[in-house]
Amino acid sequence: NSGYTFDPSRNICAQITSDFQLSLRLDRYLLHKLHNLSYSIEHLNIVGLETISIDPINNKHINQSDHYALQLIIHFRIRPITHRSALVLLPPMNIWPLIESFREKYDPLFNQWPPHIKLFWPFFDLIDTEDDEENILLPLRLLFAQYKSFDIEINEIDSFKENHISFMKLNQQSTEYVKQLYENIKQLFPQWLFNNENNYNLHMTLAQFDSMKKQNQVKPLLTLTEPIQFPVRYVYILRQTSDDHKTSFHIAYQLPLGSVMEPIGLNPYSNISFELQEFFNKMNLYEDKKSYEQKQEKFNRLSICFEEIFNKNTLHYFTYAFFPYGSFRLGLNGEDLDTVFILSEQKSTNNNNKTNLDQIFLQLRYDSLALNQHIINLLTSQINNDLNNEIIDCRNIQAVYPIISILFHDQTRVEIFVQINEKSILNEQYQDETYLLSNFHEPIHGVHDTERLITYVRSPPMFQHLLIFIRTWAQNVGLYGQVYGYLCGYSWAILCACICHRFLPLNSFHFSIEEFFILVEKFFSTYSHFNWSSESVCLYSKNYYSDQSSIDNRGSMHILCPSPPYINTSRSTIDSTCYLIIQGFQKVHKIIEKKLKYEDTLKEILQLSNHFPDKTIQSILQLTLSGKTISELYQWIGYMKSRLAHFLNGCQVECNLFVQTQNNIEIRKQNLERFYSIGFQLNEQILSRHQQFYYCLNKFLEQFTICSFRSETMKISYKLMSIHDWNRERMKT
Structure with missing residues (x-):
């Protein structure tokens, strides 16, 4: 953005200048960014913001100067285009045997490359930095989000005479579609970064020979009995791990086509093993069509x-x-x-x-x-x-x-x-x-956060399986729901994304139940030993993540979303609910340490149930909400949920109470009546004499009195009771 002299939050002229679409002051740019240069900021601080008091009585101050200075530690890196990296299309695994039967005999690069259709090779050297995400992966994904998945049809085998290569040739419609994708990718990046190919020939290599004679000898054997057709749902970035150009390419990133990812369980061409799919089907984890x-x-x-x-x-x-x-x-x-x-x-x-x-x-x-x-x-x-x-x-x-x-x-x-x-x-x-979606510098609520997750996880299908497994476990054991002081769905997604990024096997084109189990084990071992009191979970480790405002640092589990302004998605957590979540991680880790069969262990994890109230809970605060109609009741419950976090935080911080919240609203006898319960470790007699607790409770209840849309039929009451009385009352209803 164009530079400015005055702080735009205080000076209207500076605000207009800094928000203007065009670059008014090129001399104010800190960096003129080059296409092949990337950088990361380790430390950034503005100096000279302090004001000087000129009238303490009337609280009047002036700025020290109309200019500010920067304290900055910055790292530069040349971004090379390397033959160790390629952007390609891959056929699904069930097509491989036919293609590999030819390649194994006649392609000397059989062990180095999987069967593929090249889009760009060489390609950018990605070394797992945030700059890779911002300048390559995310722009690619947002481009692919504007494409629908499509089918490729191959109906003949052709050859390049000049270099003695035989290949599978795409039909005209498939060629046009892939070429359009190719041209749009080129527009994302400066064209001089890539080889200027006047004729981009789409093909899938089958055989390479050192002479025309050998090629002609084998040519009659390279035939198709029928056309090959397969869907394209992803674009892949392949990478070699060493510079010797002999090691095999592995999938570094898998970027889906389409704005909505294909639901797990509905893709017959998935690279997920049959055993893992069977387990998910048995446990009813897949969404039905x-x-x-x-x-x-x-x-x-x-x-x-x-x-x-x-x-x-x-x-x-x-x-x-x-x-x-x-x-x-x-x-x-x-x-x-x-x-x-x-x-x-x-x-x-x-x-x-x-x-x-x-x-x-x-x-x-x-x-x-x-x-x-x-x-x-x-x-x-x-x-x-x-x-x-x-x-x-x-x-x-x-x-x-x-x-x-x-x-x-x-x-x-x-x-x-x-x-x-x-x-x-x-x-x-x-x-x-297109512009609103592609302009991730002004994020769309929820959309760009989701897209950053997709690019970060390396393998979206494996991430989908891990997240649905973890989310189902969290719901079963009562640790799901931000309004109740636990983790929201997006927080669980960030936790799973970090595990996938760090621990997914690099050399796998097909994921087994064993590899899935390893991810589950890494999830619970990592977060059961994580230092939640002083560390944050974020997709990229940057110093400014930890330097958040006091508002964003609320809560006991800091899980930061990847898009500016990096809002903490778990601000509702308190020490009590944080303890219960960590306790949940540790219980599962003990099950994993029993070293049962993979499927048996995974099944036992999902069979864990919600223990509310915990054995340490001695008293229950029960809220009863009622309304004249279901619609009115739902509105009343929604209002209660929006006010709950502040009350729970007051119980923890101001009253020093251990709190366990119920993560669901109960229905008992009456359809137009709902119950919500909060557990405390103090017994009801001591808690009833706790003045600060009643101060927080009354502040909470006052919110319902002043509710602007409350009608006479929208009612709320509370009851403080022992755990014994609460259990007995629930048994009756």
Whole structure:
């Protein structure tokens, strides 16, 4: 970004300058970045921010100077293009035997290369740095997200006479599709970095000979009895581990095509072993096809619904996009379909062409809360009009951020987060959501965080399997749910991503149940011994990750999301819930140490159940919530969840109490009544005399009294009881 003299947070002129799209002051750039030069910052600090007091009584200060200085430690690295790295397409494993039967006999590079279709070779030398992620892997993935998976068909074997190579030739349609992909990849990077090939010949090498005579002798044997067809769902980066050019290439990164990853269990061409797939089927860990298609259909229906009110006829100054994120984008079986609706202002060249909707948005653009609420009202009204016969409930949840929650008749739940981009984009930059998706420097809520995970994990299919296994275990044992003081789904995803990145075998094209078990063992051994009190878990180790504000450092387990501003995804954890989570890790690690068969151990882990309350708990605070309708009750419960973390934090910090929270809302006799319980290690008599505890409890209950949307039928009550009385009451109901 262009430089500035004054701090833009305090000076409006500096703010305009620093946010401007063009580079106004090239002399203010710290670095003019070169295409083949990358750098990483070890330490960065601004000096000269301190102010001088000139009127202590009226608290008036002046800046020491209108300029600031930097303290900086920076590392530079030339990024070479190397023959040890290649960007390729790989056929699925079930196609290999046919291809390898030829290559084993006639290709001298049979042991060095897997069967592949070359896109770029040589390619960038990736050495596992954040710069690799920011400048190569993430731009590639965001490009591939705009492509759908496609099929390749090979119907003949041809040869290059000049170098005596025989190869499998793609048909015309496959060739055109791959060439389009090739050209778009070239546009991501300076063309001079790659060999300037006037004729890019797509092929899959079968045989290499040292003379035309030998090639002609073998040619009659190289025939196809029928065309070969296979799907392309990933693009692969292959890498050699040494410089001798003789070692085998292994998969360094596997980047999926399409905005939504293919659900695990629905891919017949997966590189996951049959034994591992069978285990997941037995334990019912895969999402069934019907459930996935229902979510896909709901997303498409909502996209069409929003297009009716937000389109080129109704908006000239603004543009919008609608993306899935979270579990659905990762191809996992999640309870909800998480989506984000994003609105961006365009820099229009025609100032007289404002629509009615443009004028409303322009009037509200400096009041983000009002604009956000107006968009939510428009979306909610449109959903109720278009989908009224398909939905049970559509409501606005007033949580930390407003969310639209929709429950369909088939029990599919969709949640819509509304994001408004403050910076405007040029009209020519915006093309069918491409710019918003590709511009990861201004992250879309949930989307770019998910994409960074996908590029970091090396093998998305193995990551999918590990995450669904760990998440199922966490739900079974009651350690899942950020609103209850435990870890949210995204926190578990980051923990799994770090394990995959560090411990996935480099030389494997096919993952066995043994390799999966090793990842599970590494997960529990790593995090049961992790120093949670002083360390953070993040995808890349940078000094500025640990130097967060006090707001981002709340909580006892710091798991930082990979996108700026690196918000701690586990701020709701407290010492008590952190202890329970670590205890859960340690229990599983003891099971693994028994050294049973892989499948038996994995099964035993998933059969662990929730122990609420813990044996140390002596008293229970039970909340009872009720409403006139199910919709009203759900709204009331959502409000309770949004206020719960502050109360739990007060019990821990201000009252020094050990807290165990229930990670679900209970239904007993009455359908319009719900119960939520919190356990304490003190007995109810001592706790009832704890003044600070009652101060925190009353502050918590006051939030329900002042709730803006509360009706007379929305009620809440509490009861403090012994563990014995609580168990007896539950037995009755």
